[in-house]
Amino acid sequence: MKTPFITKEQIEEIVKTYPTPFHIYDEKGIRENARRLRRAFSWNPGFREFFAVKATPTPAILQILHEEGCGTDCSSLAELIMSEKSGITGQDIMFSSNDTPAEEFAYAAKLGGTINLDDITHIELLKNTCGIPKRISCRFNPGGTFAIANAIMDNPGDAKYGMTEEQLFDAYKQLKAEGAEEFGLHAFLASNTVTNDYYPTLAGILFRLAVKIKRETGIELSFINLSGGIGVPYTPDKEPNDILAIGEGVRKMFEEILVPAGMENLSVYTELGRFMLAPYGHLVTKAIHEKHIYKEYIGVDACAADLMRPAMYGAYHHITVAGKENAPADHVYDVAGSLCENNDKFAIDRELPEIEKGDYLIIHDTGAHGAAMGYNYNGRLHSAELLLREDGSVTQIRRPQTLDDYFATISDYWNAL
Numbered sequence: 570m571k572t573p574f575i576t577k578e579q580i581e582e583i584v585k586t587y588p589t590p591f592h593i594y595d596e597k598g599i600r601e602n603a604r605r606l607r608r609a610f611s612w613n614p615g616f617r618e619f620f621a622v623k624a625t626p627t628p629a630i631l632q633i634l635h636e637e638g639c640g641t642d643c644s645s646l647a648e649l650i651m652s653e654k655s656g657i658t659g660q661d662i663m664f665s666s667n668d669t670p671a672e673e674f675a676y677a678a679k680l681g682g683t684i685n686l687d688d689i690t691h692i693e694l695l696k697n698t699c700g701i702p703k704r705i706s707c708r709f710n711p712g713g714t715f716a717i718a719n720a721i722m723d724n725p726g727d728a729k730y731g732m733t734e735e736q737l738f739d740a741y742k743q744l745k746a747e748g749a750e751e752f753g754l755h756a757f758l759a760s761n762t763v764t765n766d767y768y769p770t771l772a773g774i775l776f777r778l779a780v781k782i783k784r785e786t787g788i789e790l791s792f793i794n795l796s797g798g799i800g801v802p803y804t805p806d807k808e809p810n811d812i813l814a815i816g817e818g819v820r821k822m823f824e825e826i827l828v829p830a831g832m833e834n835l836s837v838y839t840e841l842g843r844f845m846l847a848p849y850g851h852l853v854t855k856a857i858h859e860k861h862i863y864k865e866y867i868g869v870d871a872c873a874a875d876l877m878r879p880a881m882y883g884a885y886h887h888i889t890v891a892g893k894e895n896a897p898a899d900h901v902y903d904v905a906g907s908l909c910e911n912n913d914k915f916a917i918d919r920e921l922p923e924i925e926k927g928d929y930l931i932i933h934d935t936g937a938h939g940a941a942m943g944y945n946y947n948g949r950l951h952s953a954e955l956l957l958r959e960d961g962s963v964t965q966i967r968r969p970q971t972l973d974d975y976f977a978t979i980s981d982y983w984n985a986l
């Protein structure tokens with residue numbers, strides 16, 4: 570069962586001011602979840618979550634998470650600037666980028682963020698742009714496949730990220746020789762895992778590696794960044810991850826591997842995106858057409874430009890018809906948007922209650938990689954983002970894109986005609 574955080578009555582009130590389609594976020598849910606994460610890792614005094622900005626690049630969201638003790642994980646100039654303008658700077662920033670332009674390293678360094686190097690050749694680049702910072706991190710890629718209890722989760726060997734183990738050891742030695750004093754280790758080996766074993770397994774690998782680094786180079790790491798990858802159940806049949814069990818699993822690895830090596834002062838970091846936001850966002854859209862051909866279609870006023878995951882990955886997003894939460898799902902529909910692309914379907918052969926024109930559809934789990942992946946195909950404009958406050962009021966935290974916004978980059982050309 571998936572229950573939306575807004576009701577039909579609330580939507581009817583909201584649309585008087587902010588018409589559909591819109592993304593809406595649940596402040597209460599976001600804060601409670603961030604607090605659970607902190608509690609799960611409260612055994613580690615240096616614990617810190619750096620929210621992956623790419624998941625939901627919206628300042629109001631970054632600020633709520635900052636109030637809950639989170640920093641930001643940025644990987645582009647725009648994300649760095651957004652973090653800065655949201656009042657999140659210095660060591661509250663982790664800059665985990667790849668294929669990085671030199672000027673972005675310089676900007677991250679200027680803000681005092683912690684740079685996480687994706688490649689050994691970036692040491693030279695960094696030296697020549699802004700110098701080697703005192704505090705720095707390196708990204709590890711173990712190659713091969715990544716498995717949990719014999720089940721293959723992902724293929725790091727095919728991933729473009731990170732350094733080999735040999736390069737990693739070399740990188741730490743070079744960085745130390747160049748004056749770096751504080752070191753971190755980072756790896757991201759599987760995405761959207763719906764198991765409580767991912768972080769503990771990853772922690773086991775990285776903690777052992779940290780001990781080996783200390784033994785072989787004399788360098789003692791000060792933080793290990795478990796990065797992202799804790800997923801959410803998009804389908805209603807799956808159990809959500811238990812973040813308290815995950816934190817406990819990482820603690821056991823810490824006690825088993827790091828404490829005996831005298832490394833109990835090491836801080837654990839995370840860079841979660843999806844887990845922090847996905848369940849706390851809905852895309853709300855109105856049924857504007859129904860069509861009966863070889864299949865039954867419901868046409869809605871949102872499209873894949875508002876939520877790309879179904880079109881891009883064939884991803885499932887649960888749909889609730891507002892006000893019909895308890896009605897029998899005795900109709901089968903394709904729920905489609907307006908793009909001239911047949912993959913612009915939010916649902917295919919989905920059992921839903923009977924939908925009438927004017928009904929509001931709530932698309933679940935759109936808080937991460939929803940608005941963030943918006944695009945302008947077919948001249949479709951980005952929708953508004955709204956925040957449902959803890960007191961039940963609604964604030965617009967990003968206005969909808971206008972046609973003037975869309976035409977802005979060609980207006981000089983037009984005006985010169």
Ligand SMILES: *Cc1c(COP(=O)(O)O)cnc(C)c1O
Pocket residue numbers: 621623624642665666757760761796797798799840841842843844937
């Ligand atoms: C995407 C990304 C994250 C966040 O991943 P989630 O799966 O959303 O938690 C964290 N760190 C880096 C470097 C990323 O690219």
